[in-house]
Amino acid sequence: MDFNSHIFFLNSHVRVGSSVESNVYKTQLTGITRFWCFTHIFYLNCLLIATIIHLNDMQQPKLKKWLLGVKSIF
Structure with a gap:
């Protein structure tokens, strides 16, 4: 699929979503x-969380440094 057919595919779905008949479909899709x-x-x-726990168990200094950087973000 090239870029133009991708855009056409998306536009056709937007048009379908804006019609009155598909309000129920749109509500179901929103829930999904x-x-x-x-x-x-x-x-x-x-x-x-699993990655942080795993890296915390490892004793390599570069990974420990990266882990401290990740923890400081959160």
Whole structure:
């Protein structure tokens, strides 16, 4: 799929979403999107925590330095 067909694909879906008949579909899609976002953000948070715990166990100074930098952000 090249860039132009990607844009056409997105535009056609936006047009479908703005029609009156698809309001129920749009509501269902919004719920699915919210659920998808929540689960993936939760997964990424768990992955970050697991990475921090893993790096904390390692004794390499470069990784420890990086870990302290990550902890200071949060």
